[in-house]
Amino acid sequence: MPTLAEQRTQIAPLLHTGSPADAFAAYYALYHDPRRTALFVHHASDGRADGFLVRAQTGLDLFRPVVVVRADSDSTAIELIRSGLIPNRPYYLVAPMALTGAVNRAVAITDAEVLCVYRLDPARFNPQINVLVVANPTPEGLPRFETSANGAVQTAAGVNWQTPHFAEVYVFTEAAARGKGWGKAVVSALAAELIKHKRTPLYVVNEQNSASISLATSVGFVDTGAREYSGQAVLRQ
Numbered sequence: 001m002p003t004l005a006e007q008r009t010q011i012a013p014l015l016h017t018g019s020p021a022d023a024f025a026a027y028y029a030l031y032h033d034p035r036r037t038a039l040f041v042h043h044a045s046d047g048r049a050d051g052f053l054v055r056a057q058t059g060l061d062l063f064r065p066v067v068v069v070r071a072d073s074d075s076t077a078i079e080l081i082r083s084g085l086i087p088n089r090p091y092y093l094v095a096p097m098a099l100t101g102a103v104n105r106a107v108a109i110t111d112a113e114v115l116c117v118y119r120l121d122p123a124r125f126n127p128q129i130n131v132l133v134v135a136n137p138t139p140e141g142l143p144r145f146e147t148s149a150n151g152a153v154q155t156a157a158g159v160n161w162q163t164p165h166f167a168e169v170y171v172f173t174e175a176a177a178r179g180k181g182w183g184k185a186v187v188s189a190l191a192a193e194l195i196k197h198k199r200t201p202l203y204v205v206n207e208q209n210s211a212s213i214s215l216a217t218s219v220g221f222v223d224t225g226a227r228e229y230s231g232q233a234v235l236r237q
Contacts, residue, residue, distance in 0.1 A: 002041075004034050004037060004039055005034075007039045007041050007052075008029065008030050008039065010041055010049040011029060011030075011039070011041055011049050011052045011070075012030065013048075013049070014049060014050075014051070014052065014070055015029065015030065015070070017030070017163065017164075017165055018165050019226075020117050020119045020166065020200075020202055020224045020226055021117060021224065021226035023117070023163060023165065023166040023168070023202055024068065024094060024117075024161075024168070024204070024228070025054075025068045025070055025094075026163055027161045027162070027163050027166075027168075028054045028056045028066060028068050028161075029052060029054045029068065029070075030163075031161075031163050032054070032056045032161075036056060036057035036058070037054060037055070037056050037057075038054070038055040038056075038084070039052060039053075039054050039055075040052060040053040040054075040055070040080055040083055040084040042071065042076050042079060042080055044072075050071070050072045050073075050076060051069070051070055051071030051072055051073075051076040051077065051080055052069070052070055052071075052080065053067060053068070053069045053070075053080040053081060053083075053084040054066075054067070054068050054069075055067050055084055055085070055091070056068075060160075061092065063090070064090050064091060064092050064232070065091055065092070066091070066092050066093075066094070067081075067084065067085065067091045067092065067093040067094070067233065068093075068094050068095070069081060069084075069093070069094075069095045069099065069103070070095075070096070071099060071102070074099065074101060074102035074105075075102075077095070077099045077102040077103065077106070078102050078105060078106045081102075081103070081106040081107060081235070082106060082235070085107065085233070085235040086235070087235050087237060088234065088235075089234070089235075090232055090233070090234055091107075091232070091233045091234070092230070092231075092232060092233070093107065093109070093230065093231060093232075093233035094115070094228050094229070094230045095228065095229050095230075096227075096228060096229070097114070097227045097228065097229050099229070100229045103229060103233070105236070106235070106236060107233040107234060107235055107236055108233070108234045108235075108236055109231040109232065109233055110231060110232045111231050111232050112229065112230070112231035113206045113207075113208075113229075113230055113231065114206070114207045114227055114228070114229060114230075115204050115205065115206060115207070115227065115228045115229075115230055116204070116205055116206075116207050116213070116223060116226070116227060117202060117203075117204055117223075117224045117226035117227070117228070118202065118203040118204070118205065118213075118216050118217075118221035118222060118223055118224065119200060119201075119202055119203075119221060119222060119224050120191055120195075120200060120201040120202075120203075120219070120220055120221050120222075121220050121221070121222045122195070122220075123220075124220035124221075124222065125188075125191060125195075125219065125220035126220065127188055127189075127191075127192045128181075128184060128185050128188040128189070128219075130147070130181075130182070130185035130188075130189075132147045132148075132182065132185070133145050133146070133147055133182075133185050133186055133189045134146060134147070134148075135189075135193075136156075138158065142158060142159045142162070143158065143159060143190055143193045143194065144156060144157070144158035144159070144190070145157050145158075145186045145189040145190050145193070146186060147182045147185065147186060152174075153174075154173070154174045154176070154182060155171070155172065155173045155174065155182040155183050155185070155186050156171070156172045156186060157169060157170065157171045157172075157183075157186035157187045157189070157190040158170055158190065159190070159194075162194075162199055163199075164199075165199065165200060166199060166200050166201075166202050167194050167199045167200075167201055167202065168201075168202045168203075168204055169187060169190055169191070169194075169201050169202065169203050171183050171186065171187050171212075171215065183215050184215055184218055184219055187203075187215065187216075187219050188219050191219060191220070201221070203216040203221045204228075207227070
């Protein structure tokens with residue numbers, strides 16, 4: 001039985017770690033905490049890896065692991081999903097758009113959405129200085145910036161995950177704080193911090209979320225053209 005480290009070596013050629021399109025998959029497949037990661041590898045007839053599924057327990061939802069699948073064919077994807085998912089258990093599944101048909105045959109999907117991957121363009125990035133923005137790193141040491149009013153956090157921007165190449169940005173804005181530019185301010189501060197540490201900020205957003213896309217583009221994020229299919233998944237019986 002190969003170790004996780006050996007499996008990661010096997011699948012590394014399937015991922016372009018410097019590409020925004022593969023950044024999410026690369027994080028969970030290659031960098032996520034080994035103690036909370038299970039990797040299932042499919043091999044072609046010549047012995048090379050031609051697909052994988054990673055199942056990762058995260059702190060965001062202890063009861064709904066993240067699942068990422070990559071495969072050269074629908075049949076390989078379906079085989080991996082059936083071997084890697086436990087019946088009757090919910091998952092948050094992410095796959096390339098090319099595998100949408102295979103995913104829908106193997107699992108029942110709810111809350112399906114198409115995710116767009118945006119990348120910060122340094123040429124379009126003009127850091128915003130706002131005295132209301134303060135740094136408040138997470139206990140794990142990840143960067144986080146926020147604004148507060150009356151002792152309560154109004155806006156916050158942080159990092160969902162990071163690799164040596166990329167970091168995915170999230171932003172939260174209270175309803176009462178919208179329209180004041182504070183969301184843009186915290187994202188700008190976070191982006192500047194990530195650039196300082198030589199990581200390219202990524203912004204992943206539902207293709208129909210025009211408000212979030214508008215915020216991202218105002219900071220200097222550009223659409224990479226990469227798309228992923230995601231949703232809440234339960235293995236079909």
